[in-house]
Amino acid sequence: MVTLADVAQHAGVSASTVSYVLSGKRSISATTRERVERSIEQLGYHPNAGARALASSRSNIIALMVPLRTDMYVPVMMEIAIAVATTARTFGYDVLLLTGEEGPSDVRRIEGSALADAMILMDVELHDDRLPLLREARRPAVLIGLPADTTGLSCVDLDFAAAGALCAEHLAGLGHREIAVIGEAPGVYERLTGFAERTLSGLRERSGELGLRLLHRPCEGSYAAVSATVGRIFDERPGTTAFVVQNEAATDPLLALLRQHRRAVPEDVSVVAICPDQVAVHASVPLTSVAVPAQEMGRHAVEQVVAKLAGRGTDEVVLIKPELTVRESAGPRAVPGDPL
Amino acid sequence: MVTLADVAQHAGVSASTVSYVLSGKRSISATTRERVERSIEQLGYHPNAGARALASSRSNIIALMVPLRTDMYVPVMMEIAIAVATTARTFGYDVLLLTGEEGPSDVRRIEGSALADAMILMDVELHDDRLPLLREARRPAVLIGLPADTTGLSCVDLDFAAAGALCAEHLAGLGHREIAVIGEAPGVYERLTGFAERTLSGLRERSGELGLRLLHRPCEGSYAAVSATVGRIFDERPGTTAFVVQNEAATDPLLALLRQHRRAVPEDVSVVAICPDQVAVHASVPLTSVAVPAQEMGRHAVEQVVAKLAGRGTDEVVLIKPELTVRESAGPRAVPGDPL
DNA sequence: CTGAAAGCGCTAACAT
DNA sequence: ATGTTAGCGCTTTCAG
Numbered sequence: 001m002v003t004l005a006d007v008a009q010h011a012g013v014s015a016s017t018v019s020y021v022l023s024g025k026r027s028i029s030a031t032t033r034e035r036v037e038r039s040i041e042q043l044g045y046h047p048n049a050g051a052r053a054l055a056s057s058r059s060n061i062i063a064l065m066v067p068l069r070t071d072m073y074v075p076v077m078m079e080i081a082i083a084v085a086t087t088a089r090t091f092g093y094d095v096l097l098l099t100g101e102e103g104p105s106d107v108r109r110i111e112g113s114a115l116a117d118a119m120i121l122m123d124v125e126l127h128d129d130r131l132p133l134l135r136e137a138r139r140p141a142v143l144i145g146l147p148a149d150t151t152g153l154s155c156v157d158l159d160f161a162a163a164g165a166l167c168a169e170h171l172a173g174l175g176h177r178e179i180a181v182i183g184e185a186p187g188v189y190e191r192l193t194g195f196a197e198r199t200l201s202g203l204r205e206r207s208g209e210l211g212l213r214l215l216h217r218p219c220e221g222s223y224a225a226v227s228a229t230v231g232r233i234f235d236e237r238p239g240t241t242a243f244v245v246q247n248e249a250a251t252d253p254l255l256a257l258l259r260q261h262r263r264a265v266p267e268d269v270s271v272v273a274i275c276p277d278q279v280a281v282h283a284s285v286p287l288t289s290v291a292v293p294a295q296e297m298g299r300h301a302v303e304q305v306v307a308k309l310a311g312r313g314t315d316e317v318v319l320i321k322p323e324l325t326v327r328e329s330a331g332p333r334a335v336p337g338d339p340l
Numbered sequence: 341m342v343t344l345a346d347v348a349q350h351a352g353v354s355a356s357t358v359s360y361v362l363s364g365k366r367s368i369s370a371t372t373r374e375r376v377e378r379s380i381e382q383l384g385y386h387p388n389a390g391a392r393a394l395a396s397s398r399s400n401i402i403a404l405m406v407p408l409r410t411d412m413y414v415p416v417m418m419e420i421a422i423a424v425a426t427t428a429r430t431f432g433y434d435v436l437l438l439t440g441e442e443g444p445s446d447v448r449r450i451e452g453s454a455l456a457d458a459m460i461l462m463d464v465e466l467h468d469d470r471l472p473l474l475r476e477a478r479r480p481a482v483l484i485g486l487p488a489d490t491t492g493l494s495c496v497d498l499d500f501a502a503a504g505a506l507c508a509e510h511l512a513g514l515g516h517r518e519i520a521v522i523g524e525a526p527g528v529y530e531r532l533t534g535f536a537e538r539t540l541s542g543l544r545e546r547s548g549e550l551g552l553r554l555l556h557r558p559c560e561g562s563y564a565a566v567s568a569t570v571g572r573i574f575d576e577r578p579g580t581t582a583f584v585v586q587n588e589a590a591t592d593p594l595l596a597l598l599r600q601h602r603r604a605v606p607e608d609v610s611v612v613a614i615c616p617d618q619v620a621v622h623a624s625v626p627l628t629s630v631a632v633p634a635q636e637m638g639r640h641a642v643e644q645v646v647a648k649l650a651g652r653g654t655d656e657v658v659l660i661k662p663e664l665t666v667r668e669s670a671g672p673r674a675v676p677g678d679p680l
Numbered sequence: 681c682t683g684a685a686a687g688c689g690c691t692a693a694c695a696t
Numbered sequence: 697a698t699g700t701t702a703g704c705g706c707t708t709t710c711a712g
Contacts, residue, residue, distance in 0.1 A: 046452025050393030112386025
């Protein structure tokens, strides 16, 4: 194993010089720097992570807690996780993957062992156990998601309320008056993750302003569940001409069912989705959608964490502005008695 | 920050005693053990990870390299990653998430910095750059997937050839004679990940033995691509009565298209999928399928890694035996002229 | 601009 | 069964 001392000897300088070449924390003459760098190269030196962490009390590791329940919008989770990992490397950090299974004690463990310099938490619940601990912690934390009380915490999330409003506006602009919302599975609402409710309230508020009638139904992602929900919606509100879907798993079944019901999309019914772009693009009818910007969220989270670790940066709630992409699933409302 | 010395003082013992209580590497009298444990509890002590790694040259971290391309069978990846993380914790290890973006140099970095004690690599290509490095490495590595040359390497994977054979057998047993295989996207074959080819060869071999006619078409996951592929298959082989799908994204489009073509599943056409159970269960017709046992693969990989780290365990290729679950998408071949 | 040296908190001989 | 102590490899004062 090659150590700093080996490099120092090989380059004919002292250990501290090598260390400073590496950290750039004091000025080094061009010649020594080059000599040291050559030695590092030649010997294939890599600083020992443990020693470095011990001496500097910085591990250069960011802990990422992902939700254990593997049932829900898994692709987004993975996308965020990967975005976090790649962005972190960009700043010289590695990422530790925690499942949050151990709950608050996991936070304590990381904090106590100094395994990570900071934490990023995904899919935080409105009243999460871990929040009090995070507020007390000496190490910075950033949440992806928005808890009920954000004081003393940094958060990054899509502005779901604005996303809801955007959907309402888009459909109103196309002349629609009766809209049905197919939401996340009931479990999501029960877990109080918040984002589903925020979407809904944005949707409701703007619908009110625009004079739209709204019907909301939570719905499991299975084909059967979507089928039942859609049937019910058409029974209760036969005049429904547009759907807003916020449930990755339900989009494909919804499109299939509309086809089965002999409703053309977008001629007879319009559909606007809130989902990752990938899902929207691959659907049987490319979906007009508001994207859940997974990559951007991961990147933002890391940037905030790094800023805090550098002393800059404060507690901050970043709500990413939603953008609606027009594809092929939403069009003008069919005017009764006007068969085109 | 609470240190080992603090605990020692509080408990009235020496530092080494505390260390040994923690590691169990030498016998401690019940009374001192209890005293020490109480002190640890009271002070909320957590061993410093860096110091421990430095002194013991073991970080208790396993590096997991996941593929960066976020386009392919992402849900399985996430499931494996989570299984790895939870299983690892079970053995006292944490998991470092690497994207493999940096390729071989990432392996060198981890190896050189002693950041992790071992590595697990997912989605390894047949002739992966990183394999030579892994063979030379002092630290154990386990692959999830099967490269061309496995000498000096431990691997865990589903026995895809057997999975292919199993599909052929099941369909043959139901009386089918002409089978079409909808495969992964062409890119997957080009990347030479191997598993798709292995499935195909198992499928071909057993089909030969059982006298089945086989048609194979790689296929993108988009609705349009599946549509084109299915159309082509029915043109070229109108007698096709069964499909084998190995492409998560294609299953739903396939079912929708068959419906559109007025072919009932399973009465007119049978479908057998090779995909995670979750996908099979949630499809519009619950799919008879061979599961990709993500959890089991993750668990096995960690167990092998831990065994190697403990000195037990050798290089070994574990091929998990596939299991076919009968659901509702495959049935007896419709006999022409027998309208039931 | 560079060196020397004192730890960082823990483990693992080596003692007893 | 327990204590003493010498490092592990690096960062960072303190000196020059």
